[in-house]
Structure formats: C-alpha cells, structure tokens
Amino acid sequence: xxxxxxxxxxxxxxxxxxxxxxxxxxxxxxxxxxxxxxxxxxxxxxxxxxxxxxxxxxxxxxxxxxxxxxxxxxxxxxxxxxxxxxxxxxxxxxxxxxxxxxxxxxxxxxxxx
Amino acid sequence: xxxxxxxxxxxxxxxxxxxxxxxxxxxxxxxxxxxxxxxxxxxxxxxxxxxxxxxxxxxxxxxxxxxxxxxxxxxxxxxxxxxxxxxxxxxxxxxxxxxxxxxxxxxxxxxxx
Amino acid sequence: xxxxxxxxxxxxxxxxxxxxxxxxxxxxxxxxxxxxxxxxxxxxxxxxxxxxxxxxxxxxxxxxxxxxxxxxxxxxxxxxxxxxxxxxxxxxxxxxxxxxxxxxxxxxxxxxxxxxxxxxxxxxxxxxxxxxxxxxxxxxxxxxxxx
Amino acid sequence: xxxxxxxxxxxxxxxxxxxxxxxxxxxxxxxxxxxxxxxxxxxxxxxxxxxxxxxxxxxxxxxxxxxxxxxxxxxxxxxxxxxxxxxxxxxxxxxxxxxxxxxxxxxxxxxxxxxxxxxxxxxxxxxxxxxxxxxxxxxxxxxxxxx
Ligand SMILES: Nc1ncnc2c1ncn2[C@@H]1O[C@H](COP(=O)(O)OP(=O)(O)O)[C@@H](O)[C@H]1O
Ligand SMILES: Nc1ncnc2c1ncn2[C@@H]1O[C@H](COP(=O)(O)OP(=O)(O)O)[C@@H](O)[C@H]1O
Numbered sequence: 001x002x003x004x005x006x007x008x009x010x011x012x013x014x015x016x017x018x019x020x021x022x023x024x025x026x027x028x029x030x031x032x033x034x035x036x037x038x039x040x041x042x043x044x045x046x047x048x049x050x051x052x053x054x055x056x057x058x059x060x061x062x063x064x065x066x067x068x069x070x071x072x073x074x075x076x077x078x079x080x081x082x083x084x085x086x087x088x089x090x091x092x093x094x095x096x097x098x099x100x101x102x103x104x105x106x107x108x109x110x111x112x113x
Numbered sequence: 114x115x116x117x118x119x120x121x122x123x124x125x126x127x128x129x130x131x132x133x134x135x136x137x138x139x140x141x142x143x144x145x146x147x148x149x150x151x152x153x154x155x156x157x158x159x160x161x162x163x164x165x166x167x168x169x170x171x172x173x174x175x176x177x178x179x180x181x182x183x184x185x186x187x188x189x190x191x192x193x194x195x196x197x198x199x200x201x202x203x204x205x206x207x208x209x210x211x212x213x214x215x216x217x218x219x220x221x222x223x224x225x226x
Numbered sequence: 227x228x229x230x231x232x233x234x235x236x237x238x239x240x241x242x243x244x245x246x247x248x249x250x251x252x253x254x255x256x257x258x259x260x261x262x263x264x265x266x267x268x269x270x271x272x273x274x275x276x277x278x279x280x281x282x283x284x285x286x287x288x289x290x291x292x293x294x295x296x297x298x299x300x301x302x303x304x305x306x307x308x309x310x311x312x313x314x315x316x317x318x319x320x321x322x323x324x325x326x327x328x329x330x331x332x333x334x335x336x337x338x339x340x341x342x343x344x345x346x347x348x349x350x351x352x353x354x355x356x357x358x359x360x361x362x363x364x365x366x367x368x369x370x371x372x373x
Numbered sequence: 374x375x376x377x378x379x380x381x382x383x384x385x386x387x388x389x390x391x392x393x394x395x396x397x398x399x400x401x402x403x404x405x406x407x408x409x410x411x412x413x414x415x416x417x418x419x420x421x422x423x424x425x426x427x428x429x430x431x432x433x434x435x436x437x438x439x440x441x442x443x444x445x446x447x448x449x450x451x452x453x454x455x456x457x458x459x460x461x462x463x464x465x466x467x468x469x470x471x472x473x474x475x476x477x478x479x480x481x482x483x484x485x486x487x488x489x490x491x492x493x494x495x496x497x498x499x500x501x502x503x504x505x506x507x508x509x510x511x512x513x514x515x516x517x518x519x520x
Contacts, residue, residue: 004245004403004404023245025241025244025245025248025273025277026241026244026273026277026280026281027241027242027244027245056266056269056270058244058270058273058274058277058335058338059274059277059334059335059338060277062334063334086263086266087266087270090263090266090267091270091338094267094337094338094341094342095334095337095338117256117257117392136392138388138391138392138395138420138424139388139391139420139424139427139428140388140389140391140392169413169417171391171417171420171421171424171482171485172421172424172481172482172485173424175481176481199410199413200413200417203410203413203414204417204485207414207484207485207488207489208481208484208485231383232384232385232390233382233383233384233390233393234382234383235380235381235382235383236378236380236381236382237379237380238379242404243379243380245400245404246380246397246398246400246401246404247397249396249397249399249400250393250394250396250397251393252396253392253393253396253397254393257389257392257393
C-alpha cells in the first residue's frame, strides 16, 4: 500500500513548520497526529501547519488540529495554520472552530504571526 | 442534469478558437463534435482548439479530433491544438496519432502557427 | 426510491476506501448539477457517515460490509444516498452532533452531515445494523432573463 | 481472486456514470501505489472498457446493468478489475484494437486497454454477456540505498 499522505518538516529559527501533503481523512489523521505530537513533545515556542498541500480534511483531521491546539495552549506555545484550501476552510467554518485558531494567509505571514 | 462540459468560442482575426471546458468522454464528445462541425461548416481558414481546460480525454474525444482533422484536410484549412494537459497528451501519445496533429505549447503559439 | 439505485457500491469497513467512495460521490453530485462548493460538502458528509459506520458500527473492525446506494433524481434535481451496514445497531435518537460550544476533538461528523444535507435520518435495519438516508436538493437556478 | 472484491459497483449502461467510476478507480489505483501517470492510464482503460460495454454490449441502451469488481492485492502490489455485463456476447477473438496505421475515428479503446494493463482477457459469461478481467502490477520501487 502506498503512503498517500506524508508530512514534510522544516525549521525556521525556533519555529517548526509542518507541511502535510495529501487528503486528511480517518485513514491518515492518526499519522498526522503522531507527527504533530512528536514535534510538540520538544516544546518549540511556535508550530506552523502549512496546509497548502491538503485539498481535503474531514472531522478526524480537524479533531487532530483541535488536540494540537489544546497541547499548545497547555505548553504556552503558538500554533498557526496557513494556506487553507477552499474545501478545508469550509469544513473549518462549518465546525465553527475557525475562531479558535490563529490562521494566516501565507507561510510568511504565519512565520511573522 | 448539469452540463459538465461546455465549449467557449472566440474569434481572432479569421481564426476561430474553441475552448472546451470539462472532461471529454463518451458522454460529452457528441456535443464537442457538433460544435466543431458547425464551426467547420463556415470554413474558417484556421481553427484552434485550446485544451487547457480539458483535464481528461478518452478515445471518443480523440476520435472527434481525428474527424475534425479529416474535415480540415478536406477543406484545406488549418487545425491546431494547444495546451494539452499531461493526461490528454499521454492518451494522444499512446494512440500514436500525435504526429498527425499540429500541436502548439500555448494559445499564442497556436495563433501564430 | 422504489426504482433501482443508479449506482450501488459495496465496500469493506476499512478507512482506505473512504477516498474512492467520496470522489465518486463528488463526481455524481457534480453530474447532478451541484456547484463545486456543494460537491465538497456532500463528499464530506458522505465521508463522515461512512467513518461513523466504521468507527461506531463496526468498532474499527476492517472486514464489515457497507452498502451505498445513490440515486440522481430529476425535476426537482436532487441526490439521494442510502448507507447500510450490519454493525452495532443503536437507537437513532442517540446519534446527534455534539454541542459546538464544547471544544474537544470528535463529535463533528453528525454536525457536518446535518448541516449539509436537506434530509438525513438514521434507522435500525430490520435485519440488524443501521440505515442512513440522506437527500440534498440542487438549488433552483436563477430564472433566465427573457431575451 | 477467490476472496470477495474490496469494492463492488453496479451501474447502468449510461455514459454519465463513466466519470464517477473512473475517478473512483483512479483513487483506488493511487491507494495501491501507482504514480499519477499510471493512475491516469488505468482510469482511461477503465473508461474505455465500460464505454465498449455501453456501445457494443448494450448498443447504446441506457438501462443495461454493468458490474465492476476491484481487488487491491499486496506483495506483489497490483490492482485487479473485473467488468461484467448481460449485453450482447461476442467471440473474444473479435475484440481487438485496430491497426494504428489506419487513421480513422474509433477503434482505439481496446488498444488503450492492452497498452495499459499487464493482463486483460475477455470471455463470454456462462449466463450471457461478457466478462473482462484486467490486472496491473505496481512497478517495484527502486531499492533504498543503504545509509
Ligand atoms: N453509524 C453509527 N452507528 C452507531 N452510532 C453512531 C453512528 N454514527 C454516529 N453514531 C453516534 O453518534 C455520535 C456522534 O457522531 P459524530 O458526530 O460523527 O462524532 P464522533 O464519531 O467523533 O464521536 C457518535 O459518538 C456515536 O455515538
Ligand atoms: N464489450 C464488448 N462487447 C462486444 N464487442 C466489443 C466489446 N468491446 C469491444 N468490442 C469489439 O472490439 C472492437 C474494438 O473496440 P475499440 O477498440 O474500443 O473500438 P471502437 O469501440 O471505437 O470500435 C469494437 O469495434 C467491437 O467490435
């Protein structure tokens, strides 16, 4: 079986940027969750999730991000999402969780946020 | 039922440019064929088919283009295709009909061809 | 509803089949006349409904069967989907979206389904398992102006 | 092949169902490990095979039934698809791609199928209609270099 979702990791100063690639549904959110948790275990002051390569996300993906947000609040660190595709944005909007998150238009804006 | 394939028509000097939008399979090639035939009935010296908005084409679509090519040869007029997407190009390549056609990289190049 | 479905699908309760089914439903919705935004919501609702069957109906077992039937109706245009399973059968009244004020992971799926579809109802199948019926109408197009 | 298909689909012989089926097969092929180029060829082969059943098996009638079964196999990874119908049944030896030198519209479908799939064979179904079995292997990945 192929990996149809992968996560790229980069570091910009003290900020970690994760770029998941692929559709995030129940088949793939556990692996995203694991990657985010292992990054958050290192307690970086800021984590950016660049969603530019995520055309689709279901409630299991959103749940993963909510969990990441809760961890970052506990750690007093920042979590910023950027580059939401139209379909991902609309799922977030319907969930009404969009206000909970800090969302930037671009990766640069997310790094500055 | 929705029209999931439409064809835009434009005129540049004496050249007619047709831009089909949508996937061209057996459900949609008859309507493309009809549009092309009605344009060719007017015998324009040159017809450009801009395929930039055609992500997919099956053998019925290719058959439609072969027919258009035969008509243009009979009419001693030009037929130029441009902006083939990777999947459309590979269908053409496997059909080995790609050498039959005059293919341009861009619409501008097609207009000049 | 009495006529045979336009498309019937049978899959196993394994998450890797979520994407093949939702892209098919997306294409079918687009055929029906839904715009891209609605197609996205419909395939999301589909995905959530199937994920619930896998998670709650079959408790994560990968070898349960799930049957999907889809009808495209005309005048008025709509898409109807029925999902059936042989998993754990629950009182339909217990199937409800969570309170959105309660920020925690999970509990969003049913909310997405209800938000998207015009009709959705769960029932216990006489032979065991659950049956979910969902319907969404294509919004009437703006009337064409007279020429 | 004896195990139940991972996905079974039933459609009617109407061209508007070509796209929903081919996007599903595209997603399934990608799941199997095929690259985007191969997924494109596999869904093209699928589309051509179904279009042939609609055109030649059911002579353009829109209410014929077509059954599609798909298996994703592991080690070695491959995708297997079987298409069955109850249309006109023909001698499989008459099903062949046309001579590519003969430039005319039509006759390309079988050529696309044979070019794309590693195995493809038509047979007459005992109960009437045709059965087409297609198989494509995922190319072995280049071995990882030792670190
Ligand atoms: N197919 C189903 N079978 C049994 N119970 C279900 C089914 N679908 C939903 N439920 C119930 O409805 C609740 C809400 O579902 P949902 O909103 O998708 O949230 P989640 O699955 O994240 O808990 C579930 O927790 C479950 O109790
Ligand atoms: N499912 C089928 N049932 C009956 N005959 C078929 C079927 N598929 C293919 N054929 C035969 O094989 C020939 C070649 O098919 P194809 O290459 O797709 O070209 P075309 O359909 O354009 O003629 C057809 O003309 C037809 O005679």
